[in-house]
Amino acid sequence: APQPELGVPLSPRAFFWLVSLLLASLIWFVSVHLSDREDAKLQYGLLVFGAAVSVLLQEAFRFAYFKLLKKADEGLATISEDGRSPISLRQMAYVSGLSFGIISGVFSVINILADSIGPGIVGIHGDSPYYFITSAFLTMALVLLHTFWGVIFFDACEKRRYWCLGLVVASHLLTSGLTFLNPRYEASLVPIFIITLCTGLWAFITAGGSFHNVLKCLSCKQEDDSRVMMYSALQVPFED
């Protein structure tokens, strides 16, 4: 079964993300040390720069991972019996996006989670008291977004639609930029969720789903939740 082969590359993906994060931190660290520590505006600017570099590096490593997977896929295809690789590229795209999302989300939120157990009061220094809940929502959005971006990205690379690639990178930058508007949560959370929904729809369509598929699934599965429908419908094309 192809399942083991899907599970195995989970850590390479996480590893790739980690390496990209490492490089971005290195760049930020070096820039901070070379600059004036006292200037708050400069530090903030450097932070923005570091975040942007990190986003670009993440996408670059996603691309590198795509190339690696293509090569491995070709290798698997040549030695398999019927000349097809056991895993479809779509599955790989989905799992790749998901694991990028998982490691990114976990890295963002686990310290917050660990702190939330301990005694304390949120926002006692005048920050927003909704820190935890908005962090939770933002992390969820980010994980979903990474999954969707993974699907779109791989599909775009496969079909060589470079404008799609550019759009993915741009939306990643936009999302990250929107988080800079925290703690004005109306300005950041709502647009991010809109972006998530749109990207989700786009990924759904890219993966071959359509309204027709959704109806087909609805009729045989009788689910009500549209978000669940999206995923179960996403699986239908995989069985082609």
Place this chain on the structure above:
Amino acid sequence: MITFMNNSDSEEEPCNERTSLMSAESPPVPSYQDGLQTAEAGEAQAHRKRRTGSSRSPNNIADGDMSDSGVPVRESALENEEEELTLKYGAKHVIMLFVPVTLCMIVVVATIKSVRFYTEKNGQLIYTPFSEDTPSVGQRLLNSVLNTIIMISVIVVMTVFLVLLYKYRCYKFIHGWLILSSLMLLFLFTYIYLGEVLKTYNVAMDYPTLFLVIWNFGAVGMICIHWKGPLQLQQAYLIMISALMALVFIKYLPEWSAWVILGAISIYDLMAVLCPKGPLRMLVETAQERNEPIFPALIYSSAMMWTVGMAKPDTAARGGASQQTWDAAEDGRENHRSPLHADSQMSETRSPGPTRPITSFEELEEEERGVKLGLGDFIFYSVLVGKAAATASGDWNTTLACFVAILIGLCLTLLLLAVFKKALPALPISITFGLVFYFSTDNLVRPFMDTLASHQLYI
């Protein structure tokens, strides 16, 4: 024991065509653990050997004289199938090793984060006599290097001693040594661990209950590890004793010494397994010559069958026929390919085995030959992750990064294993990645992520 007798009876017939298969087997696991004495248990000479190898017996394809199986198998056609099988089951083996390594690390990290005892400094082992409480950085570095040298030389001496014992067939001594060390782990360390956990959660327990619990735990553990038991239980026990051992190391090794020791151990591992005169390699070769498994009691095996106890030289030859015991899960899983598997290590079977040595020979089911990883590898992986959890200023990102790094290293090592098909050291790649990621995450990534999180920025 009944198993032995029956097996020795059926030893004769299937062996003739099988012996040629067996000698072509890939080598069994070279492993031993290093000796260690805690500050408390000063009296017991409970040395354990360090396991540093991992190997995988590939799905062995028979040469075509599988007439009793009834399915003619051509060797050329088998090559491609073997490759594909290798990759397919390579992935499966990776998963089979990921789970126990992850479990061990989770246990260690959970304990470190919750039980305060294991992060307090209460003295040091006698193997690391130099203290690190010195004022200057240079002195501290020097002390840690000296500690490392002492520790590594102790390990080397123990390893050579073990190889000599093995070479001169002092099996009883080795067996006794193993039993003593696992006794100490299962009873003494578990008692301490349980005591500390109960203290942390402020749970009252009376001594009779405690005695009962520990006695049962320890006795079942001894039986499972050294004799027979369900596979899952044996695996669980091995994971637990690795975790306990790792916790002891984390507690009693001073900080810088721990990191230098980790680095030195992986270099030593590399040399001991790959150099022609390395002790581990000699151990492997000796075992191969004699067609015996090596100390199966202290190897983690993910296979559906595993050896119990030490094989005697005369019973080793009967390994081929008697090993066809499968788990029900295994039966359902494979796809009825032809190869028969002979493994010289599988010297004993569980109870259905002796009654059907011949019939199972004809059964033609594909056996899942698991990968074997030495317990020392488990221990040192967990030490790395545990130290990261203990000393990384309360940060979980570092722990996670080390965890991912170690898993990637393991993945790569298994890949290399599939390519080279001989015993490989499991420590170097993982520990290198782990160390690199630990230091870089702690110093570079952590300030970055902290600053981002304080502004609630997401990347």
